Amino acid sequence: MNKSVVLIGTQWGDEGKGKIVDLLTPHASVVVRFQGGHNAGHTLVVKGKKTVLHLIPSGILHEEVTCMIGGGVVLSLPHLFAEINELEEAGITVSGKVLVSEKCPLILPSHVELDRARERKLGEKKIGTTGRGIGPAYEDKVARRGLRVKDLFDERSFLEQLKINLEYHNFILEKYYGESSVGLQESVDSTLGLKDKLLPMIGDISKELRKRRGEGKSTLFEGAQGSLLDIDQGTYPFVTSSNTNVGAISGGCGVGPKSLDYILGITKAYTTRVGEGPFPTEVDGLIAQHLSSKGKEFGSTTGRPRRCGWFDANALKEVAQLNSLTALCVTKLDVLDGLDQILICTDYKEASNGELKPIYEEMPVWEGSVAGVTSKSDLPVEAISYLKRIEELSGVGIDIISTGPDREDTIIEKNPFC
Ligand code: GDP
Ligand code: IMO
Ligand code: MG
Numbered sequence: 566m567n568k569s570v571v572l573i574g575t576q577w578g579d580e581g582k583g584k585i586v587d588l589l590t591p592h593a594s595v596v597v598r599f600q601g602g603h604n605a606g607h608t609l610v611v612k613g614k615k616t617v618l619h620l621i622p623s624g625i626l627h628e629e630v631t632c633m634i635g636g637g638v639v640l641s642l643p644h645l646f647a648e649i650n651e652l653e654e655a656g657i658t659v660s661g662k663v664l665v666s667e668k669c670p671l672i673l674p675s676h677v678e679l680d681r682a683r684e685r686k687l688g689e690k691k692i693g694t695t696g697r698g699i700g701p702a703y704e705d706k707v708a709r710r711g712l713r714v715k716d717l718f719d720e721r722s723f724l725e726q727l728k729i730n731l732e733y734h735n736f737i738l739e740k741y742y743g744e745s746s747v748g749l750q751e752s753v754d755s756t757l758g759l760k761d762k763l764l765p766m767i768g769d770i771s772k773e774l775r776k777r778r779g780e781g782k783s784t785l786f787e788g789a790q791g792s793l794l795d796i797d798q799g800t801y802p803f804v805t806s807s808n809t810n811v812g813a814i815s816g817g818c819g820v821g822p823k824s825l826d827y828i829l830g831i832t833k834a835y836t837t838r839v840g841e842g843p844f845p846t847e848v849d850g851l852i853a854q855h856l857s858s859k860g861k862e863f864g865s866t867t868g869r870p871r872r873c874g875w876f877d878a879n880a881l882k883e884v885a886q887l888n889s890l891t892a893l894c895v896t897k898l899d900v901l902d903g904l905d906q907i908l909i910c911t912d913y914k915e916a917s918n919g920e921l922k923p924i925y926e927e928m929p930v931w932e933g934s935v936a937g938v939t940s941k942s943d944l945p946v947e948a949i950s951y952l953k954r955i956e957e958l959s960g961v962g963i964d965i966i967s968t969g970p971d972r973e974d975t976i977i978e979k980n981p982f983c
Pocket of ligand 2: 574578579580604605606607694695696788790803804805806839
């Protein structure tokens with residue numbers, strides 16, 4: 566049966582999307598990224614072997630799948646080929662499996678420099694970006710001066726526009742930020758210089774997705790970042806520069822909302838955030854240490870420690886609505902093993918300084934471990950009641966529970982494709 570399933574992060578990213586995409590890929594003929602760029606870091610673990618992906622969709626470990634990069638994704642060509650090389654060196658077949666949209670905006674070396682210069686200038690007010698040029702590349706797209714994959718076909722006009730953009734970027738870098746400029750040769754090498762390598766991978770993603778659906782094949786849409794990092798609906802200005810919610814699929818892949826059948830929200834059993842910005846349920850001390858070390862909460866892209874906190878059901882309730890979630894997948898339940906207190910945020914109250922303070926409900930803790938459990942009936946009753954409370958508070962049922970990083974460490978109550 567042809568089914569289109571969407572996977573969305575419901576928090577501030579790093580919910581474990583990559584693991585679940587990899588797990589569900591055998592049911593799909595295509596896995597497609599529709600927004601973001603190589604600011605994402607999606608980790609897959611199969612029989613103890615770890616693969617971290619930034620740009621290549623998380624279906625790549627499977628042979629019979631096409632991995633597509635939709636036009637909503639901002640593309641760094643040097644990064645794309647470095648990631649492909651790394652995968653192939655690890656014995657993973659990539660060649661012939663990746664299709665890149667001709668509409669993808671290109672990330673230039675000057676975008677990276679602008680991203681970093683801006684963060685330095687902001688000092689304490691910085692956003693804490695991944696420093697990969699994502700924001701400036703989206704800015705150029707919206708300003709209608711950006712260079713896209715399809716522009717590579719006309720080398721003369723590409724070069725003309727590249728010179729104009731570089732002149733503008735260098736003006737800001739030198740005159741406003743007081744930083745060094747970026748050379749033309751470096752910009753040419755990382756775009757036109759890689760054109761021939763990219764040519765066999767370019768395609769019309771929208772047409773291809775529609776064709777496959779017509780043939781009865783299934784599609785898996787892989788969200789990057791998370792709902793609370795959405796440029797419009799997230800915790801602005803501490804957000805990424807793309808729309809991360811389900812609505813981004815139409816623009817990012819040229820697929821209409823009626824052809825989406827099932828929207829799975831991935832949510833950690835607690836909350837993390839990497840980078841700056843509000844985080845009402847953030848904790849410190851021993852609880853933070855437990856979550857951080859047991860959950861190995863260090864960014865997969867930048868290696869920065871992730872801030873940790875309690876589960877925020879109040880935020881999830883909102884996110885469930887704005888994504889029309891069909892169901893939830895709760896990940897990292899095992900990280901709560903061994904805690905002598907578990908809290909869940911059910912609402913906020915506004916403090917006199919305007920800050921949002923969480924209202925908590927205390928949940929029963931469990932003895933022993935849920936790590937690696939593959940059947941719901943093997944979970945302690947307290948863990949089941951924790952999951953049930955998440956369902957009640959968010960108004961969405963849980964179809965998948967993850968109990969460890971490995972593909973096998975999963976409880977599938979209902980398969981989204983079946
Ligand atoms: P993504 O960006 O949403 O794909 O998530 P990341 O890969 O950045 O971060 C999730 C981290 O948690 C990775 O290191 C995963 O291997 C790991 N992980 C995923 N699911 C589980 C789980 O259920 N339990 C534990 N302990 N780790 C998990
Ligand atoms: P995945 O797909 C967590 C955060 C950055 C920063 C903000 C803006 O692995 O869940 P950017 O470089 O996008 O301009 O940074 O967004 N951020 C992420 N946080 N997971 C991610 O991706 C993220 N991608 C961006 O830390 O706070
Ligand atoms: Mg990540």
